[in-house]
Every structure is written in C-alpha cells, then in structure tokens.
Amino acid sequence: MTDLLNQLNESLGHVNHWITIFLILAGLYIVVAKSNMIKKLVGLSIFQTSVYLLYISPGKIVGGTVPIISEGYAVYSNPLPHVLILTAIVVGVATLALGLAIVVRIKEAYGTIEEDNIYAQDWD
Amino acid sequence: MINFILLIFLAAVTLGIVGLRNLFAIVVLSGGYSFVMATLLIVMDAVDVGMTEAAVGAGVSTVLLLSALHLTSTETGPSKHSNLLPLALVILIGAALIYGTWDLPMYGDPETPVHRHVGPYYLENSVRQTTIPNVVTSVLASYRGYDTLGETAVIFTAGIGVMMLLRGRRKKSDAGGAGQGD
C-alpha cells in the first residue's frame, strides 16, 4: 500500500512540475503571440507568478510546517524561498503598474492598444 | 494531491485567459488565478507569500487593470500574424525546463541542498539573534533586509514613474517628433 502511494507520489511529482511548466509557457505564449497590450501584460504576470512555484515547491518539507517558530514543532519549511518570492511579487506588481501607465498613454497617443495597429501606423 | 488538483485548476483558468478576447473577462479570470495560486502557496506552507499574492494579485493588480481598462478599451482585436513562431519558441523553452527539472529532488524531500545549506541557519538562529519567531519576517527585514530596501526602492520607482507618465496634461502628440508632447 505504501509502495503504491510512493509510486503515485513520484509520478505526481513529475506531473506537478509539468503543469507548472505549462503555466509558465502559457503566460509566455500570451506575451509573445498576442497583440493586445493589456492582454500581454496579463500574460506577463501569469508568466512571473507561475515561476514562484519553482521556488516555493523545493522549499516544502514533508511533515514540515509554516516557518514560524513555536513549541511543539520541530520541522519547518525553508523560509528563504518565501522571502525571495515576496520580493518578486512586489517587483511584479510594480512592473504591471508601470506597464499599464505606458499603455494608457499609448491609447491616448495612438487611439489603439493593438500592437499590430501601432506598428502599422508608425513603422511600415 | 491537493497540489495536483489546484494546479489543474490553474491550468484551466490559464487556458481560458489564452482563448478569451474580452479583456474584462480576462482580468476577472486573472484575479481568480491569483486566488487559486494563493491557496496553493498556503498549502506549501508559504503563508506570508499566499497572503501577499491574494492581496496583490487578486486585489491591487485587478484594481489597476480595471482602471486601465476604463481608460482604454475592453475588447481585443483579432491577431493578424501567425502563431507558429511563438509556439515554436515556447515549446523550445518548455523542453529546456522539462530537461532541467527532470532530476530535481522529490517534492518535500528533507535531504536536498535547499534544506541542508543556509535555510536551516535562519530557523536555528532567528529567535536567539533577533527575538522574532516568524522567520520569514526576520529573513525579510534583517538577514536579507537589503533586498527589501531594494524592493521598497522598486515600489518607489514605479510610484514616481506612474505619476510622471500620467500627470501631464492630456494631449495628442504627433507622429513627426517635432511636436511638444507631454
């Protein structure tokens, strides 16, 4: 029974990685393939957010708990990845805010936020 | 197992975002994405990160996106160019990632370098050296406090930057470059 569980766990481990990778790629695909500037920014934040999983999941420890030292617990998950990702989240939202400000200005200057149309107007 | 279900959920939401054309729906879905992500992070013991992701991803980002939609438009146009090149690029990067993560230690394995080096130092010393039991806080503000100063500087940059870009008078600048846009 435990063997079976272990095996299941092992294959799920790979599958979990693959889904994480799928999320990263889907975000990147939106950024590269789509033309709408706001949609690209949404894709960019999905791309960034999915990367967080690559950091947080190795920090988890079996039987571990939240890294807040308290009596009765001995095993804690690694706090370092959490700190790094907190910083990354903040950087991500700062980039989003700035990107949206630029998009608003582009809308005012060009009358559109479709990248294709903008290049058609100014660069031919 | 919970992770797996939540990840499937995230994948479904992401597929929705890829396919949709209505920006309003996309923004709402991306807020939902952040909520599910926050849950997943909490399942992995990252409570601080989960809380922040919920507040930032589902809260701040959604408000920002909605106010930007208000100032621009809510429908995306059709994509004119071919999707083959982006798809090829993405598959290439995906292959590199699958290659790179193939041999990574199992999820939750306590014997990995991550759990043997540096990390344990904080868990062992935080209370003695800083009196702070929440190790995430002590690492964030003290052991790696300099990163957090940098992070504060990033927010500061974004704040001033947004004000610089959007505070000027609204005026159409012309294409020639001779005009005095603001």
Place this chain on the structure above:
Amino acid sequence: MKRNLILRVLAKILIPTLLLFALYVQMHGDFGPGGGFQAGVIAAAGIVLYSLIFGLQETQKAVPPLLVEIGVPLGVLIYAGVGVVTWILGGNFLEYGVLDSHDSAHGQHLGVMLVEMGVLVTVFSTMIAIFYTFVGRGR
C-alpha cells in the same frame, strides 16, 4: 451611489475595521504572517473603498495628494535612514544589532520594526498615489 445610506453605514463600519486590521498585520508581523507590505496594501484598499463610496474629492480631503506624494519617497528615506544610523553607531549598513548597545537581539527587533514602518509608508502612499493618478486621468 453617494446617497446610498446602507453603503455609507457599511463603509463607516468596514473601513475602520480594515485600517485596524492593517495595523494588526503590521504589528503582528513578527509572530504571524504579515508585515509592512501586506499592511500597506490592506490600508490602501480601505482608502480605495472609501473613495468608491464617498467620491474622489472627499477622499482627497481626508488623504491629500500632496501628503501621499511625499510619503512615497519618505518610506525609502526611513528605511535607508535606519541603515545610516546603524552606520553612525559603528555597525555595517542595516546592522540593527548596534541600535541597542546592551542587547543586540533587542536592537534587531527594534530595527525590523522601524524598517517595516518604512515599507508601510512607501507601499501605502504608492498604492494611493497610483490610484489617484489613474482615476484622475479618467476625468
């Protein structure tokens, strides 16, 4: 919406609660999840809610844009200022231990509280500033 009584009463209860909660998250960050960043976002959410119900003008009377603009760099100054103080006291940059000459762990705690305050100020002000800017652009 400005005349809606239920909304206004609800807001009167909800917004102070949000601000109190932000204060709790700020102060309790040493023991539970939270800290300056999360508190700043929550407090800013309270102000945004206020402006949705009472209008931008009322909000800007309560939280003037000029104050917000000064708050954005002020937090960075507080944070880096703590670093400069630790420096003057003979430690390295951001070495909070020197803030208390007898008990370095206590000095650490003090330093962490101060820099979290800096983070709170910058995050709160920036969120409000960006919100004001986006909303102001729409009119």
Place this chain on the structure above:
Amino acid sequence: MFEQYPVIVVMAPLLAAALCAVVRNERWCWILALSVSFTSLVGALSMLGYIDGEAGFISYALGGWIPPYGIEYRVDTLAVYILILVSFLATGVLFYGRQSVRAEIPENLQGWYYCMYLLCLCGLMGIAITGDAFNAFVFMEISSLSMYVLIALGRDRKALAAAYQYLIMGTVGATMYVIGVGLLYTVTGTLNLVDMGERLNPIMDTRAALAGMAFIIVGLSLKLALFPMHLWLPNAYAFAPSVTTAFLSATATKVSIYLLLRYLYSVFGFDFVANHSPVPAVMLVLSLLAIFVGSFTAIFQENVKRMLAYSSVAQIGYITLGIALANGAGLVGGLVHVFNHALMKGALFMLVGGIAFQIGTVRIEDMAGIGRKMPLTMLGFVTGALCMLGVPGTVGFVGKWYLAVGAIQNGWWWLVALIMISSLLVLVYMGRVVEIAYFRERPRGAVELSEPPKAMIVTSWVFILACIYFGIDTSFTLDTAESAVEILLAPKP
C-alpha cells in the same frame, strides 16, 4: 569610514533620489544628482586604489550577517572597473545635459527626471557590486523600471511604444534570469555567487545546473541586447530624450555584460564554459551576426540616433566576441571594448543630442550643411567616427587589436579578416552622415544655426578627448582589464 565605501556608492544615489522626489525643484535636483554621482565616482576610484594595495577584493557584509547567510558586496578589480565606468558616465552626462533636459522634458517633471536618473544609477551600481544572485535581480529591476520611464518621456509618441516593447522584453529577460537562479538555488541551496560557484563545481554537468546556466545566459542576453534579442534597443535609444540615450547607451548594456561574464567565469567556471559547453560556439555565431546585421541595418537608417543604436548592436557583438574566443587576449579585448565603447557612444550620442538641441530633429537629411555652422560639434563627430572605425591611436583600435590577437591565438585568421571588413561598414554609415553634414548645402530659408550651449559642447569634447587619450595611454584600461581577466580565468577552488 573607508570600509563603508561599497555601500556609499550605491546608497548615495538612492538617498538622493528620494530627496529629489521630495524637493522637485529642477535646479536643486540637478545639483544634488551631479554631486552624488560625483561622490560615487570618487568612492569607486578610491576602492580601486584599496584593491590594488590589498588582498584583491573587498567583501562587505550587509546587515553585518556573514555570507552566505546575509547579502555580500564583493568588490574586485572587475567590479570596480564597471563601477568607475558607470559613475563616470553618469557624472559626465549630468554635467552635459541640464539644458537638454530643460528643452525636452516638461517643466513640472524635470525634478523627477533626475530622481529617475539617480535610481537608474543606483540600480546599475548595485548590479555591478553585489555578490548575491537575487540581490542582482532586485537592483536590475530598479534600473530597468527607471529606464522604462526615462525612455517613455521622449517627445515622439514612438518613445511610448519603444518603452512598452522594452518593458515586455526586459521583464521576460529578468524572469528568465529568475528561473535560472531558482534552478541553481535548488541544486546548491545558496544565493551567494562565490558559494554557488564552489558548490556547482562538482555538479556542473547535471541537468538542473545546465538548464539554470542556459536560462541565465538567455535572460541576460535579452538585457544586453545580444543579436537576435536586440529588438528593443534601436527604438528605445532612438526615441528616448537625448540625455537618457547618452546615459543608457553607455551604461545599461555594459552592466548586463558584466553580470554575464561574472556568471560564466566566476560561477560556472572558465574551464567548463570554454571547453565543455557550446557557449563559445553559439556566441561566435551570434556575435558575428550582430556585427554584420547591425552594421548593415545602420547604413539604411534615416534617424541618426537609430543609426547609432544599430551600431551599438554591432559593437556589443565585438564585446561578446571576447566570450566566443575564450582565451585571455580575446577577453581582454572584449572587456577593454566595454569601457571604450561606452566612451565613444557616450560622446557621439552627446554630440547628436547637441545637434538635436539646435536643429530640433534627428533626421540625417536635416543635418545638411551643419558642418560649417557647428564646426566644433561636427569635428567631434568626425573624431568619434574615426574611433568607431578603429583607427590606431584611438580607443576603438585597442579592443579590436586584442580581439584580433585572440583570434590569431586560436588560429582563426578568417576572423581577423572579418573584423577588418566589418570596420569598413562603419566607414559607410558614419561617412554618410559626415558627407551630408559637410558637403551638402543647407537648404534656403533654414533657421540660422550656432553651436549648442557651452556645457554640452565642453562635456562632449572631454569625452572625445578621452577617446583619444585612452587610445594612446592604454595603461589604465588595459591593466585593469588584464587583472580583471586574471580573476575571471583563475581556476575555481
């Protein structure tokens, strides 16, 4: 006090930026910015003296936490070389640019413009000095976000589109870098670069380490605009305000190149990268493509800033050629060219900024006949063009000479020929501008012209003269580059 210099050179700009954001007065902000970047320059220069005398590097523990538990600032000759470069250029461009900022930036934003400039300086200095993988990312984002703003403030609406494009590509690059660091962290458990290098040494051929390396290289290549990841660069440089272009072209890509070298040789190890990885071969192909495609595209540009920007793509190719050669001389050549190209491009963009200040456009056609009206400016431009060409006695020659020596050491005579042919392309695109400026008549009824303001012309000429000086007396640049390469090539413990 002395041991605090590493922090001062980064934190002084940050504190000054915060003060600028409060003050907002154009004059005070400019004075503050100028004096602070000069302070950083002095700090960087005195660290150079300290390193020369002492053990070879300064290690500074931020927060007093010993590495690898805390963040470490690690200043060796290579880092200090970049610090001097960045702070020197920042000071020079500030001294040059006050009038230009007044002319191109709306009045109420001028104070904040200097705030952004200082933040960008802080970020670039922070990347160059840090010994921590994640700290480098944080400062990379400070510099990038401020750059997006500095570019978007250009008067042409294309500046907005260029800033957006840069924001997208820059963020994708930074996220790739984060993925790479994450993979390396997973297999080493540390973020300190020296510690990471030691721990990677035995496991460098594992999949995770290789993939981590690939992601870091691709991420940084996006930031440093290596062909074909350069698409953001020409528009960003062409439509940004003159001061922004002069500062960014001289510093931004250079700092990313520094970080790439740091990873390739200090973390992954010279032996592994040069002998057991495809990096040199890939770099060779991409560098040559960058040189030739960049130069050819430059020939067909209408906008002089865009032309110089494409020339930058080509010049970055020369620098990465040093990585492709994978030997001492080649790396010295690449590294010397980092400094020299920053000087040349800084000077040329300053002169073009002066021309734009006077004639109001940057179209090459509109420069007809300005040779006689602005003799000092155009003489400077011609000298700068000769430097770019690589005439002996100028800075452009030194880097190419060492690259050629490196190529001969590898037995690649064909590469020497290619380097020489590529220089001829410089003659074509630079020659076209010179021809139009000197041998075409200024159209009738055009506005009367004179030289740009004194501060602009004097600073530009200081840089032009520096291009000649460092071309003749190569002791500073070469000695520093050589000892930096020595550090990079030293076998890992």
